[in-house]
Amino acid sequence: xxxxxxxxxxxxxxxxxxxxxEHAPVTHLREFRDREDAVGFSRKLWKEMAALGWAGIxxxxxxxxxxxxxxxLGVVLEECGRNLAPYPFLxxxxxxGGVVAAGGTxxxxxxxxxxxxxxxTILALAFQETGRFSxxxxxxxxxxxxxGFKLSGEKVFVLDxxxxxxxxxxxxxxxxxxxxxxxxxxxxxxxxEGCEVIRTNTIDSRNTARVRLSGVAVETSAVLxxxxxxxxxxxxAFDRATVAVSAxxxxxxxxxxxxxxxxxxxREQFGVLIGTFQALKHRAAEMFCEVExxxxxxxxxxxxxxxxxxxxxxxxxxxxxxxxxxxxLVTCEGLQMHGGIGMTDExxxxxxxxxxxxxxxxxxxxxxHRDRFAQLTGF
Amino acid sequence: MTTTxxxxxxxxxxxxxxxxxxxxxxxxxxxxxxxxKADHEAWLAAVAERGYTTPNWPKEYGGGGLSKEETKVLxxxxxxxxxxxxxxxxxxxxxxxxxxxxxxxxxxxLEHLPKIARGEINWCQGYSEPGSGSDLASLQTRAVRxxxxxxxxxxxxxxxxxxxxxxxxxxxxxxxxVPKHDGISFILFDLHQPGVTxxxxxxxxxxxxxxxxxxxxxxxxxxxxxxxxxxxxxxxKRLLQHERQMLSAAPASGDDATSRPKxxxxxxxxxxxxxxxxxxxxxxxxxxxxxxxxxxRDRIAQYELDSLCxxxxxxxxxxxxxxxxxxxxxxxxxxxxxxxxxxxxxEILMSVRGTDGLGWSGDTYTPIDLMETRGWLRSKGNSxxxxxxxxxxxxxxxxxxxxxx
Numbered sequence: 073x074x075x076x077x078x079x080x081x082x083x084x085x086x087x088x089x090x091x092x093x094e095h096a097p098v099t100h101l102r103e104f105r106d107r108e109d110a111v112g113f114s115r116k117l118w119k120e121m122a123a124l125g126w127a128g129i130x131x132x133x134x135x136x137x138x139x140x141x142x143x144x145l146g147v148v149l150e151e152c153g154r155n156l157a158p159y160p161f162l163x164x165x166x167x168x169g170g171v172v173a174a175g176g177t178x179x180x181x182x183x184x185x186x187x188x189x190x191x192x193t194i195l196a197l198a199f200q201e202t203g204r205f206s207x208x209x210x211x212x213x214x215x216x217x218x219x220g221f222k223l224s225g226e227k228v229f230v231l232d233x234x235x236x237x238x239x240x241x242x243x244x245x246x247x248x249x250x251x252x253x254x255x256x257x258x259x260x261x262x263x264x265e266g267c268e269v270i271r272t273n274t275i276d277s278r279n280t281a282r283v284r285l286s287g288v289a290v291e292t293s294a295v296l297x298x299x300x301x302x303x304x305x306x307x308x309a310f311d312r313a314t315v316a317v318s319a320x321x322x323x324x325x326x327x328x329x330x331x332x333x334x335x336x337x338x339r340e341q342f343g344v345l346i347g348t349f350q351a352l353k354h355r356a357a358e359m360f361c362e363v364e365x366x367x368x369x370x371x372x373x374x375x376x377x378x379x380x381x382x383x384x385x386x387x388x389x390x391x392x393x394x395x396x397x398x399x400x401l402v403t404c405e406g407l408q409m410h411g412g413i414g415m416t417d418e419x420x421x422x423x424x425x426x427x428x429x430x431x432x433x434x435x436x437x438x439x440x441h442r443d444r445f446a447q448l449t450g451f
Numbered sequence: 452m453t454t455t456x457x458x459x460x461x462x463x464x465x466x467x468x469x470x471x472x473x474x475x476x477x478x479x480x481x482x483x484x485x486x487x488k489a490d491h492e493a494w495l496a497a498v499a500e501r502g503y504t505t506p507n508w509p510k511e512y513g514g515g516g517l518s519k520e521e522t523k524v525l526x527x528x529x530x531x532x533x534x535x536x537x538x539x540x541x542x543x544x545x546x547x548x549x550x551x552x553x554x555x556x557x558x559x560x561l562e563h564l565p566k567i568a569r570g571e572i573n574w575c576q577g578y579s580e581p582g583s584g585s586d587l588a589s590l591q592t593r594a595v596r597x598x599x600x601x602x603x604x605x606x607x608x609x610x611x612x613x614x615x616x617x618x619x620x621x622x623x624x625x626x627x628x629v630p631k632h633d634g635i636s637f638i639l640f641d642l643h644q645p646g647v648t649x650x651x652x653x654x655x656x657x658x659x660x661x662x663x664x665x666x667x668x669x670x671x672x673x674x675x676x677x678x679x680x681x682x683x684x685x686x687x688k689r690l691l692q693h694e695r696q697m698l699s700a701a702p703a704s705g706d707d708a709t710s711r712p713k714x715x716x717x718x719x720x721x722x723x724x725x726x727x728x729x730x731x732x733x734x735x736x737x738x739x740x741x742x743x744x745x746x747x748r749d750r751i752a753q754y755e756l757d758s759l760c761x762x763x764x765x766x767x768x769x770x771x772x773x774x775x776x777x778x779x780x781x782x783x784x785x786x787x788x789x790x791x792x793x794x795x796x797x798e799i800l801m802s803v804r805g806t807d808g809l810g811w812s813g814d815t816y817t818p819i820d821l822m823e824t825r826g827w828l829r830s831k832g833n834s835x836x837x838x839x840x841x842x843x844x845x846x847x848x849x850x851x852x853x854x855x856x
Contacts, residue, residue: 333854347855348855354848356854357843357844360852361787364764369759394757445755446728446748446752450725451752
């Protein structure tokens, strides 16, 4: 198994880097932030990305997808990380689209995936209920009635929930919070009665939502996958999204590291370039090691998922733990080495630091994933 | 089957026959008897005769002349049939040999490489001096030309295995009037001669694997000068890259999950295990199916995770390196990371074993406990020998990041 990009993947990387540099550099995110845009990204640009095939990367050709894998999604996400491009890959392609493709009926797939591949449809997976990530800490209830279910509960940190065309809600058909069994996924129309979507603004200038479900009625046909076995689909979505967000973190780390090294070579103090100071050289060299390690483990984890390799979940956790720690180190050190200018809103380092923190805490931070890695290693 | 595959298969067959006739019975897998010294020697001789101690070297220099694929087959076949593959000192095979192949002249290659491959000559490395550790290029051992010889005076320190070595590859100063890097030469000479004094140095671990070596009017033949006079620094650095690459072989990470399943093996995936965690379990026990001490468990997890990522980084780098290229500047990162990882592992083991790990000698401690403790003390040298971690960071900053001096 190769940890080097194929020719096609190299080409995809170049295309993504060029496209995002031109159309969605960091200033692009800043524009949407500053005008308090209701969507938070350009739907037009998302459709252009879809036209390049990115929104359909992992989906079957029948639905308009490219039938590629996580390795290719990782390439694009790394470039998104380098540019802080706020596009709904995680919510719509990896998590939402992922569970529909893996657990949906033909009718559900046909109804949803073509729109995803075209960049028309935005999906959001509503699972989380507690601040700290805990995969099965779900209390939202799904009560069975004569012709369907009634959903009640409250979800937090629903990525891109504020603009989602379909919510995919994880709710309990049995059991209690913390149990893996008894979870079921439902397709929910966010404009339906009893469903309240409240936009939340996060530090990274992206958007998540709180979703309040007050007896939202859904038909039996809205069940996604098997009743009571929703955790199988969630686990799949979590593993993929964990590695996907790790790939984005690698992009962030690599970019901030490169910008910082450039700064060390241009900023003068005491009449010399600050890059001549050994105190800074050593810290820069340590960052280099962290970035190298992050890149290698993410490449392997992406491929492990594509190959359905035993131990892929363990690698996913290794990737998230390593990339979270590395991004935290690199963004904090990057800011420190930029000095006072690094603290200003005008300098972009701060925007990277904010996004890195959000990505770090999305789907479990380094401590969570080290614990999971240890469990999957038998201790 | 392609031609390459079929010729590899033929090679495998041939090896299998050769192993049947050449590997002493006591060394075959599953043998009951313990191999005798004579068996060891016979096995080494058989392997060396085919050049398999240095399988990739050209045949004319005592190597096996094998391709990478053939080497893999060799390793697989030997691992399948025999309990071990005999090795000869890596000072010759992994350090001096590669630079002789790159920088030596034909006469030098023909004279020295076959003896290295056969393990006839034990080599040691004359680099550090009492006044030249991290600042290696400031070395003062003098070599002055007299006819067909150089006369050598000075002292080398931290010379691993000098007390068991026959020859030394040595950095010497041949010009004092130029910048320090430009007056260094790389020369080979025999240690069995008058004027050579070798004193083992006892370390904090009680071991004495290092020596100080003194030279008083010691003679080196001029034909054993490798590369140009005063051109030794380039060779010295290349040899260090080989050394660091060797020192950075990934430590065992318990990562069975990423290795390819063997043919015919059970399809049930073997759960990956951590040797460190298994040891810790013996001391600490479990609570809620996790190691009982959460803080220590997290340190072990961090260590295993970093080992795994480091192993993948090595693998990726190997795949990136184009065939035929020497090791690159990134090898400095490998040496740095491998030694820091090993130190961490030893520290964790000390925490896990508690006061059982505090024994120095005697039979109130188990031999394994004593060995681990000595190993912990010895590991402190990992980030000093072969270039300190701080020097590695300097190298990365300069060569990889291009930061200014």
